[in-house]
Amino acid sequence: MxxxxxxxxxxxxxxxxxxxxxxxxxxxxxxxxxxxxxxxxxxxxxxxxxxxxxxxxxxxxxxxxxxxxxxxxxxxxxxxxxxxxxxxxxxxxxxxxxxxxxxxxxxxxxxxxxxxxxxxxxxxxxxxxxxxxxxxxxxxxxxxPGISAPQLLAARHAIPLNRIGTSIHVTTGRRLVQEYSPDLGDVVVMLDGHLACRDLVDQHPDLTIYWGAYLGGPAEVLRSGRLAEVIDELVALRAELREQHGWVMDTYLLRP
Structure with missing residues (x-):
């Protein structure tokens, strides 16, 4: 034993x-x-x-x-x-x-x-x-404990995960759309293989997204901006990275 x-x-x-x-x-x-x-x-x-x-x-x-x-x-x-x-x-x-x-x-x-x-x-x-x-x-x-992807995401973008007096909501891509409300505050999304945030663009185009893939590794990639303006680039980039590496690990923060 x-x-x-x-x-x-x-x-x-x-x-x-x-x-x-x-x-x-x-x-x-x-x-x-x-x-x-x-x-x-x-x-x-x-x-x-x-x-x-x-x-x-x-x-x-x-x-x-x-x-x-x-x-x-x-x-x-x-x-x-x-x-x-x-x-x-x-x-x-x-x-x-x-x-x-x-x-x-x-x-x-x-x-x-x-x-x-x-x-x-x-x-x-x-x-x-x-x-x-x-x-x-x-x-x-x-x-x-280890250094987590949300911690690294915030560090790489040089931002805190929350703003003064607001909450941090952590969820998955599977649950994001059904749960999302600006009242949640800053939302960290993990395990999202399809960038579910695309489905929030019509109602919440002014969300800011801070995105990172392969965080902490030699292939690390970062993007940020107004969701409506960068989502198409992120979808294409994610597909390209999966084709190149065979897998993708990414995390992002949505900020009202």
Whole structure:
């Protein structure tokens, strides 16, 4: 039985954005379990591997195991009920895949999960770990925060995420249009594969958008401006970047 699971926020893959606490936690891990999402996202796996080599080196022996990630399904085509069921099925398949490995590890091992950004923001790792406690536990869980995409977005654009006396609303592209109101204040949008903010242009053309892709990485791209004036460029740019890299991770802020 393993002794500990370390859930480590690694920011966006840049060693300079990994906290001292996260770096120390990396050096305590015996086995890293990393989701293999196919060739298109192989560079995300390699970025995690490079971080381990950078911070651990030869100071501590460790293994790096790539686990084929179960297929998630066509999220964009599902309604809310089907989407929730699909995600739960995907989580269950992930739990089974990780448990099959964990149950074979040496007694007392420490397992590490490397979380892009921060484990608190739209990431399933902590839910997976909770489920693993039921199948492969008990074990201790330690969570180490990382620099998140919204933090980097604000830093790169040199802005705060909120204005004086206003709120910050964090949501997903799937929920943006049905939720949006200027009364929400500043809105941070994550997990938006289709730039749902396009559907706000007619009613809210004067929104300002601060957008960033591959934040903290060598391919980082930033854009900002009045939503109605830049949205067509962003749609075309996002498609171009996906074609070029095989994947896109982007985040944006909408400001009334």
């Amino acid at each position: 393993i002794s500990t699971v370390q859930v480590i926020g690694i920011g966006t893959g840049d060693p300079g954005l990994v906290t001292y606490e996260a770096a120390a936690a990396l050096r305590e891990v015996d086995v890293f379990l990393v989701a293999d999402k196919g060739d298109a996202k192989a560079d995300l796996v390699e970025a995690r591997r490079a971080l381990c080599e950078h911070f651990i080196g030869d100071s501590h022996p460790y293994r790096f195991i790539e686990v084929p990630d179960p297929k998630r399904g066509p999220d964009a085509e599902r309604d809310s009920t089907a989407y929730g069921a699909g995600v739960r099925d995907w989580h269950a398949a992930r739990v089974a895949a990780y448990a099959a490995i964990i149950d074979q590890l040496p007694e007392g091992s420490t397992v590490g999960f490397l979380v892009w950004g921060d484990p608190a923001f739209y990431d399933s790792t902590l839910r997976i770990v909770d489920a693993l406690r039921e199948t492969s536990g008990p074990f201790e869980v330690r969570v180490h």
